[in-house]
Amino acid sequence: MTLPPVFRAAIGPLRIMMQDRLAVIGLCVLSGIIAMALFAPLLSTHDPRHINEIEDGSVLQRGAEGWELRESLGPLALNDADHHEGESIIVGRGGMGWAREGVGDWVALELPTDVDLHAVALSPEGRALVVGDDSMILLREGATWTQVPAPEVVRLRGVVWLDAASALMVGTGEEIWRLDTATGAITEIDSPVGRGFPLQSVALDVDGTALIVGERGLAVRYDPEDGSATLERLGSSRDLNHIHISEGGAALVVGERGTLLRRESAASGWSADPAPDTRAMRAGWIGDDGQAIAAGRNGLIMEWDGAAWQLVPTESERHLRALLVVGGEMLALGSDRFVSRLLPPSREHWFGTDHLGRDLFSQNVHGSQIALLVGFLGATLVVLIGTNVGLIAGYYRGRTETVLMRTVDVMYGIPFEPFALILVLLFQPSLTIVILAVSLLTWRTVARLIRSQVLSLRERPFVKAARVAGASDLRIMYLHIFPNVLPLVFLELAIIVGVSIIAEATLSFLGLGPPQAISWGGILHDARLSGAWRTAWWWNLPPGILIMTTVLSVFFISRSLEVVANPRLRARQ
Amino acid sequence: MSRQGYLIKRILQAIFSLWIIATILFFLFRMGLPDPTAALVTEGLNAEQRAAIRAQFGLEEPLWRQYVLFLTNAVQGEFGTSFSYRAPVADIVWERLANTMVLMLAAIVLAYAIGVPLGAWLSWRRGSRADTAGIFFGLMFRSAPMFWTGMIAILIFGVGLSILPTSGMRTLPYDADGWWDKILTLDFLWHAVLPVLIVALYYLGSPLLIMRNTMLEVYGEDFIEMARAKGLPERDILYKHAARNALLPVVTQLAVTIGLAAGGQVVVEVVFSWPGLGREILNAVRTSDFPLAQASFLIMAAFVITLNLLVDILYTTLDPRVSFR
Numbered sequence: 001m002t003l004p005p006v007f008r009a010a011i012g013p014l015r016i017m018m019q020d021r022l023a024v025i026g027l028c029v030l031s032g033i034i035a036m037a038l039f040a041p042l043l044s045t046h047d048p049r050h051i052n053e054i055e056d057g058s059v060l061q062r063g064a065e066g067w068e069l070r071e072s073l074g075p076l077a078l079n080d081a082d083h084h085e086g087e088s089i090i091v092g093r094g095g096m097g098w099a100r101e102g103v104g105d106w107v108a109l110e111l112p113t114d115v116d117l118h119a120v121a122l123s124p125e126g127r128a129l130v131v132g133d134d135s136m137i138l139l140r141e142g143a144t145w146t147q148v149p150a151p152e153v154v155r156l157r158g159v160v161w162l163d164a165a166s167a168l169m170v171g172t173g174e175e176i177w178r179l180d181t182a183t184g185a186i187t188e189i190d191s192p193v194g195r196g197f198p199l200q201s202v203a204l205d206v207d208g209t210a211l212i213v214g215e216r217g218l219a220v221r222y223d224p225e226d227g228s229a230t231l232e233r234l235g236s237s238r239d240l241n242h243i244h245i246s247e248g249g250a251a252l253v254v255g256e257r258g259t260l261l262r263r264e265s266a267a268s269g270w271s272a273d274p275a276p277d278t279r280a281m282r283a284g285w286i287g288d289d290g291q292a293i294a295a296g297r298n299g300l301i302m303e304w305d306g307a308a309w310q311l312v313p314t315e316s317e318r319h320l321r322a323l324l325v326v327g328g329e330m331l332a333l334g335s336d337r338f339v340s341r342l343l344p345p346s347r348e349h350w351f352g353t354d355h356l357g358r359d360l361f362s363q364n365v366h367g368s369q370i371a372l373l374v375g376f377l378g379a380t381l382v383v384l385i386g387t388n389v390g391l392i393a394g395y396y397r398g399r400t401e402t403v404l405m406r407t408v409d410v411m412y413g414i415p416f417e418p419f420a421l422i423l424v425l426l427f428q429p430s431l432t433i434v435i436l437a438v439s440l441l442t443w444r445t446v447a448r449l450i451r452s453q454v455l456s457l458r459e460r461p462f463v464k465a466a467r468v469a470g471a472s473d474l475r476i477m478y479l480h481i482f483p484n485v486l487p488l489v490f491l492e493l494a495i496i497v498g499v500s501i502i503a504e505a506t507l508s509f510l511g512l513g514p515p516q517a518i519s520w521g522g523i524l525h526d527a528r529l530s531g532a533w534r535t536a537w538w539w540n541l542p543p544g545i546l547i548m549t550t551v552l553s554v555f556f557i558s559r560s561l562e563v564v565a566n567p568r569l570r571a572r573q
Numbered sequence: 574m575s576r577q578g579y580l581i582k583r584i585l586q587a588i589f590s591l592w593i594i595a596t597i598l599f600f601l602f603r604m605g606l607p608d609p610t611a612a613l614v615t616e617g618l619n620a621e622q623r624a625a626i627r628a629q630f631g632l633e634e635p636l637w638r639q640y641v642l643f644l645t646n647a648v649q650g651e652f653g654t655s656f657s658y659r660a661p662v663a664d665i666v667w668e669r670l671a672n673t674m675v676l677m678l679a680a681i682v683l684a685y686a687i688g689v690p691l692g693a694w695l696s697w698r699r700g701s702r703a704d705t706a707g708i709f710f711g712l713m714f715r716s717a718p719m720f721w722t723g724m725i726a727i728l729i730f731g732v733g734l735s736i737l738p739t740s741g742m743r744t745l746p747y748d749a750d751g752w753w754d755k756i757l758t759l760d761f762l763w764h765a766v767l768p769v770l771i772v773a774l775y776y777l778g779s780p781l782l783i784m785r786n787t788m789l790e791v792y793g794e795d796f797i798e799m800a801r802a803k804g805l806p807e808r809d810i811l812y813k814h815a816a817r818n819a820l821l822p823v824v825t826q827l828a829v830t831i832g833l834a835a836g837g838q839v840v841v842e843v844v845f846s847w848p849g850l851g852r853e854i855l856n857a858v859r860t861s862d863f864p865l866a867q868a869s870f871l872i873m874a875a876f877v878i879t880l881n882l883l884v885d886i887l888y889t890t891l892d893p894r895v896s897f898r
Contacts, residue, residue, distance in 0.1 A: 022708070410590040413878040415836025418854045418870055425858040426605025502718050506840055509720045510855065524721060528844075533724060534732050544721030551716035559712075 013487065013564040020563070026556030033550050037368040044362030045350065048518050052349070052357045053337040057092060058318045060299075062330035066313035067301050070331075073098050073106055078333040081324040084122035088326060090333060091117035091130050103329060111138060112145055119169075119201075123161040127181070131156035131169050139181060148184050150177075158202040160210055162224045168210045170199035176212065176222060176229060191220060192231045201242045206249040206266045213240035213253050234261050234270045241282050244323075248288035254281035260294060260302075260309060262286070276302060276311050283332075285323040295320035295332045317341060345538050352538035354523075355530040363518050364542045370508075370519040371501050371550060374431075378438040378500035383493045385439075386446025387485070393447070394454025395477050405451070411444040420503065424512040431514040438503040446492045453485050487565035494558035498551040505547050520547050580886065587882045592644075594874045598867060599643050603636070606863055652868035657860050662868040666850065669869070670835065670876060671752055672742065673842070673849035677834040679765065680772035685827055688777045692784025692823075693816045697807075699789060707781065715778035720840035723771045727844070730767060738764045740846035768845040772838055776830065780823050787819035794818070824891065828884040835876035 017023045036043060046052060057073035078092040090098040090106070093116045097109030111117070117132035128140040135150035154171040161167045162178070169177045174196050176189040191199075199214035205221075212220040217237040222229045234240070240255035249266030253259075258275030275281075281296035292304035299316045302309040318335035325331075339357040343349055351360035393404040420437035427433050457463065458481065466480050507513050508521025511529075520543035527533035533540050608627075627633055634642070646652065652662035688711075695707040714722070731739035738744065742764050743755060755761065791797065792815060800810045839851035846852075850873055857866035 022705075406586070406589075409586065410593045412832075412881065413587075413590045413594055413874050415833065415851075415870075415873055415877055417836060417839045418851055418873060421839065421851075421855055422601065422605075422858055422866065422870060425855075426601060498716065502716075505718050506720065509718070509840060510843065521718070521720075524724070528724070534728065537728070540721070540724055540728070544717065544725065547721065548713065548717040552713055555712045555716055559708075 013561075016564050017557070017560040020556075020560040022556040023560035026553035029549055029553035030557065033368055033546075033553070034372060036365055037372045040366045040369055044359070044365045046359035046362045048358060048362040048366045050358065052340050052353060052359060054340045054348075055093070055337045056318065056335050057096065057098075058315075058320075058333065058335040060301075060314060060318070060320070060332040060334075062332075067299075067315065067332060069315045069318075074108070077319075077336045078322060079117060080119045080322045081331070081333055082120045082122050082128075083324060083326050084124065085126070086326075087122065087126070088324060089120050089122060089128055089130075090322070090324070091120045091132070093117070093336075095132075097130065103326070110145075112147060113138065118155075118157045119159045121159045121161050121167065123164060123167075125164050127161075129159050129161070129167050129169075129179075129181075131159045137169065137179065141181075148179065148181075148186075151186055151188070157198070157200050158212070160202045160204050162204065162208075162210060166224070168202055168212075168222060168224075170202050170212050170214070172198035172200075174199055174214070176220070178224075189222065189227065189229050192229055193218060193220075200240060203243045203245040203251070205245055205251075206247070211243060211245065211251070213243045213255075215239040217255075219253075235272055236261055241280070242284050244283075244285050246286050246288045250286045250288060250290075250292075252284040252286035252292050252294070254284035254294045254296070256280045260284075262292065262304075264290075273304075273309055276309055282319070282321045283323045285325050285330075287325070293323055293325075293330065293332075295323055298338075301332060342532055342536050342539075344536075351542050352536065354526060354536075354539055355532050360523070360539060360542065363523055364520065364546060366518040367520040367523060367543060368546065368550075370514060370517045371504060371547070374435055374438060374504040375497045375501040375550075375554075378435050378442075378504070379493055379496040381435065381439040382443045382496050382500070383446055383489055386443035386492070387450050387482075387489050389443065389447040390450025391454055391477050391482065391485075394451040395458055395473070395481065401451075404447070408444045408447050411441055414441060416441050416503075417506065420507060421510065421512065424507060429507075429512050429515050431517070434504060434507055434512075434514050437507065438500045442496055442499060442503075446489075446496070449488065449492060450485055453488055454481055457481050457484055487561065491558055491561040491565045494554050494561055498554040498558070501547065501551050501554075520544075576889075579889070583882055583885060587878045590878050591875055594878075595644060595647055595871055596640075598870055598874075599640055602863060602867055603639075606861065608632075647871060652871075653864040655857075655865040656862040657857070657865070658862075662864050663872075665853070665865065666869050666872050668752060669848060669850040669853045670872060672847065673837040673851060674835065675756060676765065676768055676772065676841075676847060676849060677837060678831075679769045681776055681827070681830055681834060683769060683773040684776035685780045685823070687773075688780030689784050689816075689820070689823055692781040693788055693811060693819070695781070696785040696788035696792070697811050699785075704785075707785070711778040711781040714774040717775075718840070719771055719775050719838055720844050722774065723768070723841055723844035726767050726771055737767050739767060742848060768841050768847055771845075772841055775838075779826050779830070783823050783826055784816075784819060787822050788815055791815045791819045824888070828888055832881035832884050833877060835873050835880060837873075 055075060055077050057076055057078050059070040059073055060067040061070050073090065074096055076093040076096045078090050081088060081090040086102045088100050095111050095114035095117060097111045097117065098106040099109050100106045113136050115133045115136045117130050117136065120128065120130045122128050130138040133155045135153050135156065137148040137150060137156070138145050139148050154173050154175045156169050156171045158170040159167055165180060165182050167179045167181065169179060174191045174193065176191055176199070178187040178189055197215045197218050199212050202210055202212045205211050208224065210222045211232065212222065217234065217240060219232040219234045220229050221232045234253060236255065236259050238255045238257055238259040240253050240259065243251065243253045245251040251263040253261040258278035258281065260273040260275050261270050262273055263270050277300055279297050279300050281294045284294045286292040290306055294302045297319045299314040299318050299320065301312045301314045301320065303312050317338045319338055320332045320334040322333040324333060340353050341355055341357050343353045345352045349359050349361060351364060354360055389404050393401040419441060423437045424433055463476060463480055466476050504513065504519065505521035508519045509525050511525050513519050513522050523543040524540065527536070527539045632639065650663055654660065655662050655665060658665055691707065695704050698704050727739040730737040743760050797810060797815060800814050837849050837851040839855060841847065842849040842852040843855065850869055854866055854869045857869060
């Protein structure tokens with residue numbers, strides 16, 4: 001079978017390359033990375049710029065030093081918890097419930113609903129009430145949960161047992177409902193305000209009345225004796241989120257913007273405490289011995305040390321919604337959607353996440369695009385300029401050569417990296433400027449190499465023959481001499497692709513890469529800037545390994561191209 | 574051409590190169606930073622003071638007068654006062670340049686001291702597993718960006734094992750009378766270990782591979798056959814006969830490397846907080862400290878050109894076959 005000469009010419013070098021094991025590995029790896037760049041949107045598991053959030057049934061426990069993260073209870077946020085006589089129940093989003101006896105393991109409850117549950121209360125008789133969205137009221141008697149029908153659809157936020165057979169529930173439309181568990185009848189109680197302010201929480205006071213708190217500092221006291229609901233002043237107009245009253249009569253109300261309202265005993269008045277942090281507080285707990293805890297968003301936990309509230313070291317991301325204190329064990333529960341920052345590699349995020357919760361695997365996959373774009377475009381530009389300058393200088397000689405080669409000499413006096421820095425810094429980073437900065441100086445090597453090759457080629461008989469045959473200078477240069485330097489050109493191309501990729505990574509690492517673009521150097525820049533790189537190994541390792549692998553594969557290919565370009569090497573290997 | 578003629582020609586060429594670079598630099602800065610004093614507004618300078626500085630740098634003059642002023646000042650070594658340091662630029666730049674050179678030269682010497690014998694040894698064991706491994710690691714360190722290897726080294730030796738300092742040239746605070754007093758201490762050596770090692774590993778690849786390849790070429794020469802025929806031990810043939818003759822391309826590469834050494838490795842200086850000239854340029858341009866940026870770059874270029882020139886002259890002495898073209 002006869003092949004066209006062009007193919008036959010191409011197959012020779014290819015066969016030589018195929019004999020070099022390292023070159024074959026290089027070709028395979030490089031094809032893989034090119035494929036990665038082309039199919040980046042398909043390959044990446046997340047949007048590389050998206051700030052990822054997750055929901056988690058987080059449990060924090062008070063340890064000796066601070067609050068420590070314990071094993072999560074499922075993937076859904078936990079909203080409220082209550083305990084009585086060693087039994088504890090936690091309820092959360094999506095109809096999630098957990099129960100345990102004593103300090104045993106938490107067991108998931110089979111609740112007949114999947115709406116979000118917001119509050120739970122255990123009665124002294126061992127019965128339990130859970131309330132939530134869509135007027136969900138679940139009553140447990142014995143071991144069975146039954147749903148209590150509600151007169152209208154409201155979102156219930158708090159529940160408390162008034163006595164053995166009746167409970168009080170509050171909702172976001174200023175609803176105050178009294179449930180008679182024997183009959184299942186619900187009595188709606190008129191609020192003294194009646195403007196639809198959301199009520200968030202309710203607790204039983206020592207005198208048998210119930211204290212309800214809600215938005216805009218609203219506090220309502222319900223007296224089950226005469227069924228009256230009266231407005232109470234706590235001394236705050238901020239949104240109140242949670243109330244807890246201890247058995248001895250101490251009370252704590254927490255709310256937005258670090259609102260902390262405390263009552264030392266049933267007899268004393270309410271006082272607003274200065275908070276060390278002004279974020280929203282979602283849960284409070286107070287004991288009879290003066291101990292008190294408040295928890296809120298972003299892992300915020302404060303403890304009362306007898307004179308002032310102190311911030312306690314905790315995990316800093318999760319949003320806490322409930323506190324559960326059983327004997328000496330203290331638990332803080334959450335968490336609604338929180339930014340998943342600096343997560344180590346997991347099934348969800350293969351390379352972990354960065355300080356903004358962005359998926360690093362996707363960033364690394366997308367980073368290949370800029371690296372290869374700058375690498376190949378820059379190298380093509382470099383080789384194009386360098387080859388032509390070398391050809392012209394070597395072929396024409398004389399004054400042309402002097403001018404061109406002096407230019408190259410001058411360029412050798414310019415340090416590459418600082419020049420690229422100045423260029424990018426002076427003219428604002430953009431893809432064009434980065435490619436220019438990478439390629440503007442590098443062609444000096446190519447020009448020198450090609451020129452020296454052309455110098456010897458132009459004296460060969462075939463060039464003289466072409467000249468005698470009347471070929472023009474351009475024809476001799478590009479049709480006769482150029483094919484003979486082509487292997488050298490490809491060799492230089494391969495080397496400069498490697499150099500350009502490193503140069504782009506370097507500029508990006510210094511924060512001077514193409515703006516808005518995701519690149520491997522840029523990932524390392526973020527890592528260094530955030531300061532987290534000293535602990536988050538999953539952030540540092542992949543981009544560097546990818547740069548190294550890409551450049552290494554290009555170098556492997558260039559080594560076998562060297563054999564093609566320089567037949568003398570062929571004999572000895 | 575006579576040797577003297579060659580020298581004079583090379584020196585004239587170097588001066589010409591420097592002039593071209595200074596010109597490019599001047600116009601680059603005028604294009605990129607039309608009003609360099611804009612950065613001074615944040616420092617609380619009012620319009621009048623800014624005008625004074627503009628006059629001091631001759632920024633109100635026509636462009637060609639500015640250019641002439643810039644050139645005459647540069648020739649006299651007068652680079653003005655740094656905006657951010659409030660000190661003469663020249664003093665800052667020379668010290669930073671010395672810091673860069675001590676790092677680079679140490680790294681280059683280390684790389685060649687290890688790379689040349691190792692390359693010779695690899696060529697002797699060509700085709701073996703050690704040879705493949707040598708090529709692989711040589712190319713690997715050449716492919717890995719230095720800021721990354723630097724970060725990993727800091728993680729391992731600085732953070733993980735905490736046996737080596739990871740930033741600066743000395744433990745702070747320290748007193749030193751002059752530059753040499755700062756350098757000639759154990760503490761400095763201790764600080765230099767990691768950055769020097771990282772740069773050296775990067776440079777190791779070229780002497781290693783060049784030495785190996787040239788040695789392979791030399792093995793084919795007749796005088797090696799001759800040495801073998803004489804029954805010389807293989808070790809002697811390798812190091813005394815072959816290696817000496819294979820040194821020339823390595824020396825050429827060394828010359829080029831040293832010539833460009835003043836350019837430094839900006840990222841290594843940044844990662845290890847090494848107060849070098851490259852890092853100074855980066856900071857200067859970032860803070861729009863244009864007298865410092867301009868002078869740093871010009872002096873760096875002058876040093877590169879001078880080193881190139883010296884290396885060229887040395888090289889002609891070393892290898893008489895190089896004609897005085």
